[in-house]
Amino acid sequence: MSYNNILVDYNNNITVITINRPNKLNALNRETIQELHEAFDEADEDKDTKVIIVTGSGEKAFVAGADISEFAHFDVKKGKKLAKKGQELLFDFVENLSTPVIAAINGFALGGGLELAMAAHFRVASDNAKMGLPEVSLGVIPGYGGTQRLPQLVGKGRAMEMITTAGMIDAQTALNYGLVNHVTTQEELILLAQKIATKIARNSxxxxxxxxxxxxxxxxxxxxxxxxxxxxxxxxxxxxxxxxxxxxxxxxxxxxxxxx
Structure with a gap:
């Protein structure tokens, strides 16, 4: 299957899904969310795929957030529909896949990007990664599961601080918080994810x-x-x-x- 906004590569029981909108810092628009759903679904149904890695193209961003231009004009009804559909189509969907998903966070993972990473079963990050949920600085809150998954991963107090300040944390802080499992160089990020995936693939x-x-x-x-x-x-x-x-x-x- 061909996609406009993502790349899919399979090798040695591992499917790598790369969000490929570098001119938009890999921001999630509706088309990209739909394509990600289809790619994750196809990989999960593929018996040869034992692990899925999701990452972003380029060196600047995993996913720098949602594409704000798509919903800046929405009203209350449309806003609720946006969050509900997005959670069902991608974020909850990824969390409940039977195939383990590793998020390889390179660069910025903000807003919907961090929410996607948190929906994965665990995360590894490059040492230049920056993570945060800046939604309140736009007059809105995280709508793709961020208010629920972040406290589960880092605790209520830290999640409250991150969400209410709209600030970013670096990779080492994310490691200390338990938000990511490992931190490595950007050059070795995918290699580390693949190394872990290979260990997983040996098991049932x-x-x-x-x-x-x-x-x-x-x-x-x-x-x-x-x-x-x-x-x-x-x-x-x-x-x-x-x-x-x-x-x-x-x-x-x-x-x-x-x-x-």
């Missing part, structure tokens, strides 16, 4: 999908995450991956998971 994709579901359940209102874990744990015993994994362990050999 079925079990990983179940683990993602169980971890996410902890953050769903009205859902008992322990019950979800018990159910998912039991279901693993009926998979071919479980048979292969335990047989390989007992035989002291490398497992070759069928992904079933």
């Amino acid at each position: 994709s079925v079990a990983i999908g179940a683990a993602i579901e169980a971890v996410n359940a902890n953050y769903e209102e009205g859902v008992n995450g322990f019950d979800v874990e018990i159910e998912a744990f039991g279901n693993c015993f009926g998979t071919k991956d479980f048979k292969e994994g335990t047989s390989a362990f007992l035989a002291k050999r490398q497992a070759n998971f069928p992904g079933e």
Whole structure:
């Protein structure tokens, strides 16, 4: 499938999705959000893809935010629709994929860009990265899950400070906060993400999908995450991956998971 605003590359069980609007600092417009949805969906359905990496083109930005020119004239009704559709189409969608998603943050990750990175299952950053949710400086609040995911990742107090000051934090601060897992040079960013992805790809994709579901359940209102874990744990015993994994362990050999 061809896209106008993103690039998709597959190699060795890893699909890399690159947001490619460098003249707009990779800002998210409606077309880009739709294309990202389609690319993530296609990669998740691809049995050969074990890990997805999402990043931005160029050296300046992962995603510098949403494309403000598209919604500056919106009224209340349109604003609510924008947030609801965006969350369903991309941000919640990414968070709940069964294929793990790594956000490789190069440069600015602001507003919708940071919200996209936070929707990924975890994040790595280049040492020149800057992250923030500056929406209140525009008279609006984060609308793509930022007010919910940021406190989950860094704690309520730090999230409140970041959101209300509209300020940016650097990569080292993001690492100290637990917002990103690793910081490296810009040149080595994708290599690091690929190295981690390769480790993930060796394991059972079925079990990983179940683990993602169980971890996410902890953050769903009205859902008992322990019950979800018990159910998912039991279901693993009926998979071919479980048979292969335990047989390989007992035989002291490398497992070759069928992904079933």
